[in-house]
Structures are given as structure tokens and as C-alpha cells.
Amino acid sequence: MKVGAVYDTVYLEHDTGEHTENRQRLEAIVLRLKETGLWERLVHIVPRPATFEELRRVHSERHIRYVRDLADSGGGQIDADTVVSLHSYEAALYAAGGVESAVEAVTDGEVASAFALVRPPGHHATRDQAMGFCLFNNVAVAAAHALDKYKLERVLILDFDVHHGNGTQDIFADEPRVNYISVHQSPLYPGSGNMEERGAGNIFNVPLPPGCGDGEYAGVYDEIVMPLGRRFNPQLILVSAGFDAYWSDDIASMCLSTSGYSQITHRIKALAQECCGGKVVFSLEGGYNLEALAGSVEAVFGVLLGNEKIEDSLGGCPPMEKPPDIAPLMVRLKKSFGLS
Numbered sequence: 210m211k212v213g214a215v216y217d218t219v220y221l222e223h224d225t226g227e228h229t230e231n232r233q234r235l236e237a238i239v240l241r242l243k244e245t246g247l248w249e250r251l252v253h254i255v256p257r258p259a260t261f262e263e264l265r266r267v268h269s270e271r272h273i274r275y276v277r278d279l280a281d282s283g284g285g286q287i288d289a290d291t292v293v294s295l296h297s298y299e300a301a302l303y304a305a306g307g308v309e310s311a312v313e314a315v316t317d318g319e320v321a322s323a324f325a326l327v328r329p330p331g332h333h334a335t336r337d338q339a340m341g342f343c344l345f346n347n348v349a350v351a352a353a354h355a356l357d358k359y360k361l362e363r364v365l366i367l368d369f370d371v372h373h374g375n376g377t378q379d380i381f382a383d384e385p386r387v388n389y390i391s392v393h394q395s396p397l398y399p400g401s402g403n404m405e406e407r408g409a410g411n412i413f414n415v416p417l418p419p420g421c422g423d424g425e426y427a428g429v430y431d432e433i434v435m436p437l438g439r440r441f442n443p444q445l446i447l448v449s450a451g452f453d454a455y456w457s458d459d460i461a462s463m464c465l466s467t468s469g470y471s472q473i474t475h476r477i478k479a480l481a482q483e484c485c486g487g488k489v490v491f492s493l494e495g496g497y498n499l500e501a502l503a504g505s506v507e508a509v510f511g512v513l514l515g516n517e518k519i520e521d522s523l524g525g526c527p528p529m530e531k532p533p534d535i536a537p538l539m540v541r542l543k544k545s546f547g548l549s
């Protein structure tokens with residue numbers, strides 16, 4: 210079972226200084242994969258830059274030129290969270306293009322599945338705006354590529370980053386060939402992602418209260434994500450893979466462990482095998498605790514490679530005084546999504 214990985218040092222050139230989203234994230238992941246011997250078991254896919262026309266499928270011309278011109282002028286802040294440096298435009302082109310390269314490798318059958326280890330991340334970038342550490346929406350560019358180049362009619366985007374992917378929702382809200390399912394913490398940045406936001410009936414938001422861990426996520430996948438996925442029957446699955454729902458990640462208040470990420474990956478892999486010959490492409494979004502990030506990405510690759518037992522070297526979430534009860538929410542979600 211060949212598993213692809215996209216990586217290039219160009220992703221380190223998006224220089225955000227002391228920012229939470231910095232080059233050390235990718236360096237920690239690559240180091241871990243090399244230390245554990247996983248690196249040499251992967252098929253390394255060389256990323257290419259996305260073309261202007263490919264970006265234009267999901268972004269306005271004004272937005273693309275804004276990011277390019279800001280980088281060309283030496284960089285600056287787009288908003289309080291989002292930084293552009295001299296080489297950020299180039300890195301962002303390769304981030305979007307890298308996910309496209311992964312889609313090409315999976316669709317052409319060179320690898321069974323792939324994970325694009327890219328930055329800057331993408332899922333907050335809307336059609337017309339960079340925000341939340343994101344410049345271009347990598348997963349959206351890749352989904353549009355799958356629709357346009359490969360003439361696919363059903364692409365599923367799963368988003369398990371702890372934040373709602375408002376940008377992906379914005380871009381595909383009127384595109385029934387794409388289904389978007391996001392499981393995220395609410396309330397939390399960027400404030401969107403209510404279950405009432407349904408787009409053209411193709412948007413499915415699962416807003417979870419703080420404190421949800423491996424058990425809650427497994428239930429959400431078994432009872433909501435997997436049934437929705439089967440119903441849509443995608444030809445390709447893209448995953449906005451953020452690891453900031455990890456219990457020790459300070460940016461949010463969820464309780465996933467590396468075992469939890471393994472369980473989620475097992476389910477996504479099974480869904481892909483059921484629906485589309487296993488074709489799934491993961492794309493890195495958030496995850497800011499370096500140890501947790503490296504361990505969780507290692508766990509995802511382990512599952513994709515078919516390892517039965519994934520070690521949880523960092524331990525699970527410390528027990529909570531009052532764990533959240535999401536049963537009533539699950540009932541409402543299933544009703545709203547026509548699953549019950």
C-alpha cells in the first residue's frame with residue numbers, strides 16, 4: 210500500500226517570526242517521521258506551484274494580487290493573526306499546488322493515499338480574504354482541481370481541525386459537487402459553523418462544546434460523518450487535517466489524543482475504501498503543540514500505512530470533572546441532516 214507525502218523546504222520560507230504558526234511545526238513533523246523510520250517508507254511527491262488560473266477557480270483576482278503584491282513589497286500583517294513575508298506568496302503557491310500534486314498522485318494511481326505537509330494552512334481563506342493564518346485555501350484549490358481536471362462529480366471535504374473552516378464553506382456553499390463536513394469546537398474562532406449553515410444542502414457543521422475527546426469524536430464519526438459520507442458516496446476525499454483539538458494544544462479546549470486521531474483516520478480510511486477505492490488526501494491545517502503535532506501526524510501516517518498498533522507516547526487527556534454530554538446535540542444534528 211503506497212502512501213504519499215508532500216513536503217518541500219519552500220514551506221519553511223513563509224516566515225512568521227514568533228507567530229504560533231511557524232516553520233518549527235513542519236520541522237518537528239519531518240524530524241519525527243525520520244526518527245521513527247516512517248519517512249523512508251513513504252513515496253515522496255514533489256510539489257508544484259498552483260497556477261494563477263488554478264487559484265482563480267476559488268479565489269478572486271483581487272485577493273491573489275493582494276497577497277502577491279504584499280509579499281513582493283517585503284510583507285506585512287494582513288490582520289492581527291495573519292502574516293505575509295517576502296517569500297510567503299511563493300510558499301502559498303506551493304502549498305495549494307502541493308495538495309493538487311497529492312490529488313494527482315492519488316487520482317492517477319501512483320499512491321493509494323497521501324498527506325500534504327504544507328504551510329501556510331488554508332481552510333480559513335475565503336474567496337476574497339486571507340485570515341486565520343491562511344492565505345490561499347489549499348484544500349479548496351485541490352477540490353476545484355479534482356472537479357475541473359479530473360471531471361469528478363462528488364468530492365468530499367472532511368475537516369477535523371478544531372476551528373471551523375469558514376473559508377472552505379464560503380467557497381463551496383453553492384457547489385453541490387462538493388460536500389463539506391466540519392467537526393469543530395464552538396464557540397471558538399472564527400465564530401461560524403452553526404448547524405443551521407447548510408449552503409446548498411451540501412454543508413454539514415458539527416459544532417461541539419469544549420472538552421470533547423476520543424469517545425465523543427468516535428461517536429460523531431460513527432453516527433454522523435460516516436453515514437453522511439456513505440450517502441454522498443464521494444469519488445475522492447480531501448481532509449483538512451488540523452491537530453489543534455489535541456488535549457494539550459493551548460489554542461483550543463478539546464481533549465483528543467494521538468489514539469483519537471488514529472481512530473478518526475481509521476474511519477476516514479474505511480470510508481474511502483468503501484466509496485472510492487481508498488482515494489484520500491490529507492492536508493495539514495492547524496496544530497500548535499509541537500510534540501502533539503508530530504505525534505499525531507505520525508499516527509495518521511501509521512494508519513495509512515496499515516500499522517495495526519499505534520503507540521500513544523504522550524498519554525491521554527487528563528480526566529475532567531464534568532465531561533460534556535453531547536447526546537442531545539447528536540439527536541438534533543442527525544434530525545437536521547436527515548439521518549434519523
Ligand SMILES: [Zn+2]
Nearest residue numbers: 370372451495
Ligand atoms: Zn485550527
